[in-house]
Structure formats: C-alpha cells, structure tokens
Amino acid sequence: MSSRRLPVYLLIDTSGSMKGEPIESVNIGLSSMLTFLRQDPFALESVYLSIITFDREVKQILPLTDLEGVQLPKIETPESGPTHLGEALKLLCTTVDTEVIRSTDQQKGDWMPLLFIMTDGSPSDLQTFKQQLPEIKKRHFGNIIACAAGP
Numbered sequence: 001m002s003s004r005r006l007p008v009y010l011l012i013d014t015s016g017s018m019k020g021e022p023i024e025s026v027n028i029g030l031s032s033m034l035t036f037l038r039q040d041p042f043a044l045e046s047v048y049l050s051i052i053t054f055d056r057e058v059k060q061i062l063p064l065t066d067l068e069g070v071q072l073p074k075i076e077t078p079e080s081g082p083t084h085l086g087e088a089l090k091l092l093c094t095t096v097d098t099e100v101i102r103s104t105d106q107q108k109g110d111w112m113p114l115l116f117i118m119t120d121g122s123p124s125d126l127q128t129f130k131q132q133l134p135e136i137k138k139r140h141f142g143n144i145i146a147c148a149a150g151p
Contacts, residue, residue: 004108004111005048005064005066005101005110005111006046006047006048006110006111006113007048007050007096007099007100007110007111008047008048008049008050008114008116009052009092009096009113009115009116010030010116011052011053011085011088011089011092011116011117012026012052012053012054012075012118013053013054013055013083013117013118013120013121014053014075014076014077014078015054015055015056015078015081015083015084015120015121015124016055016078016080017083017120017121018055018077018120019077019078023076023077025149026118026149027072027075030051030072031072037067038067043067044068046111048064048066048067049064049067049070050065050095050099052091052092053075053088054084054087054088055077055078055082056078056084057084058084058087058088059091060091060095063095064095064099082124082125083119083121083122083123083124083125084123084125084128085117085122085123085125085129086123086125086128086130086131086132087128089128089133090132092139093132093136093139096113097139100113112140113142114141114142114143114145115136115141115144115145116146116147117145117146117147118149119149120148120149
C-alpha cells in the first residue's frame, strides 16, 4: 500500500421525512463535496468514501472507494418510513471492521475513519441506537460530525 487511506463514512437518512427538498439538498451537497475533494491532491491520494443509507431498510450503497473511482448514486427516499439510525450504526460497525485496515507491527494501517451522519430527526429504533453507541466508540473514529438536514 503506497499511502495510508482516510476512510470517510457517510450515513444518510433516507426516511420519508427526507423526501423532496431535504434529500435533493443532500444529493447536491454530495456532488459539491466530491468535486471539492477531487481538486485536493492530498484528498485524491488518501480519501476513500463509503455511503450507507437508512430508512426502514439499511444498506451500504457505496463500499469504501477511492475518490477517483466514486460514482455517486442518486439517493432517493421512500414515500414514508422510519429512521433506523441504530441499525445503520450496527451496519457501520460491521463495515468498518471489514474495510478499515488496522495498524500492526509490520504495517501502518488506515487513518482513523471519519463519520458524517446526515439526518433530520431522531432514531425510530431508539433501543438499538443506544446499544450501538458504545460499539461506535470502540471503533475510534477520528471525528463524528452530525449534520442536520431540513427543518
């Protein structure tokens, strides 16, 4: 591995309340962010992006991919549905465990991953959400940034 990767995970709320303007703003923001990052030589060399969406279903729609290889999917929302942030955090932990390279005595691993959570509300699966918080802490994210979307 030539350089250490900086894994960046985006958790995006696609519940019913994000329909319309909020999800359009997210799509525009993602596109702008990608354009901006691709202009930075350090980012091009090190940033790897992953996107997980959550509503009733939770899915990784973009596995950890280098910036040049990222093809942004259009993010859409169902007509209605809950905000399963707890389940999204659970999938995130599994994903980080399999995708992020840990440092060993023989090699430098990836940088501490960054996590951005974009949501307009609170989790519908509060119990799962609370159970996942200590698990998220164990993954040693460099930063966790919560972004409010919509009102």
